[in-house]
Amino acid sequence: MTSTSPIVEVSNLRKAYGVRTVVDEVSFSVDEGEIFGILGPNGAGKTTTVECVEGLRVPDGGRVRVAGLDPVADHAAVTQVLGAQLQESELQAKLTVREALELYAALYPNPADWRPLAERLGLTGRLNTRFGVLSGGQKQRLFIALALIGNPRVVVLDELTTGLDPRARRDTWEIVEDVRDRGVTVLLVTHFMEEAQRLCDRIALIDKGRITALDTPQGLISRTAGSTIISFTPSAPLDDADVAALPALASVENKDGRITLGGSDETVTALLSLLARHRITAHQLRVTDATLDDAFLDLTGATQ
Numbered sequence: 001m002t003s004t005s006p007i008v009e010v011s012n013l014r015k016a017y018g019v020r021t022v023v024d025e026v027s028f029s030v031d032e033g034e035i036f037g038i039l040g041p042n043g044a045g046k047t048t049t050v051e052c053v054e055g056l057r058v059p060d061g062g063r064v065r066v067a068g069l070d071p072v073a074d075h076a077a078v079t080q081v082l083g084a085q086l087q088e089s090e091l092q093a094k095l096t097v098r099e100a101l102e103l104y105a106a107l108y109p110n111p112a113d114w115r116p117l118a119e120r121l122g123l124t125g126r127l128n129t130r131f132g133v134l135s136g137g138q139k140q141r142l143f144i145a146l147a148l149i150g151n152p153r154v155v156v157l158d159e160l161t162t163g164l165d166p167r168a169r170r171d172t173w174e175i176v177e178d179v180r181d182r183g184v185t186v187l188l189v190t191h192f193m194e195e196a197q198r199l200c201d202r203i204a205l206i207d208k209g210r211i212t213a214l215d216t217p218q219g220l221i222s223r224t225a226g227s228t229i230i231s232f233t234p235s236a237p238l239d240d241a242d243v244a245a246l247p248a249l250a251s252v253e254n255k256d257g258r259i260t261l262g263g264s265d266e267t268v269t270a271l272l273s274l275l276a277r278h279r280i281t282a283h284q285l286r287v288t289d290a291t292l293d294d295a296f297l298d299l300t301g302a303t304q
């Protein structure tokens, strides 16, 4: 994060399709320079929310501001400060990478020079390649380039890495971090926990149109009961009552003699002394932090 002034402000946003409210009193603000994640299960209202921020949908209630501008009333001005990732269907298969970059640069009064942008995104060797034959990862790089070509202060990336292989996904993450390091604020819609945990400074968890939690990834994880996971195979059976009495214990699982406990640092310390007292060795002892995945399931009760 490079500063703390909000560049995107959403308060009590409401949007319905027909009689169905799909975004319900959503409020959050995004500081300039941060990567802000919107995370939630399918159909939670993530895309609708960011489309209201982009001015592509008219809210039924509430207030949205981007750099102080109303995305609907001041739409032309908002497009100068906000860059949005295109959907695949919006580019013609026959267009080359160079043509797409030139075409989109022509839409802005002060576009970025597309050549260094293409270089940074690893597209220089693909300038004469037609969009239709680019790989998924190359397409995503082009979409990021097109979203950045107007020199925006905020960029909205919606499910950027869906369909990419793990290598291409990681490359894309590095590009997003590079974009942020250059001072561009990123609003990232995703349902990949690992992506949100790695990239986002803060995350709004949306479920059924409502924000259920808003915190840093670590903050969300530490709200989870059992934010420390301890697993081990004891050299001799442990007394169930001794295990149940461990402090801050949130869960116990015994699978074929391998025990997994959800707890806290306190649980680990108490377990180690319990084992020492009974001269039991913990084979293959692993202590790990819970992941955002665990927090997500705990905080939304969602099934992915």
Ligand SMILES: Nc1ncnc2c1ncn2[C@@H]1O[C@H](COP(=O)(O)OP(=O)(O)OP(=O)(O)O)[C@@H](O)[C@H]1O
Pocket: 017, 022, 040, 041, 042, 043, 044, 045, 046, 047, 048, 049, 191
């Ligand atoms: N144009 C529309 N008309 C009617 N219903 C819509 C429209 N667009 C979205 N919806 C519905 O609104 C709800 C929220 O959709 P939205 O695309 O915002 O969710 P999402 O969280 O982005 O989901 P996903 O992760 O599946 O992309 C869904 O139930 C969806 O079917």
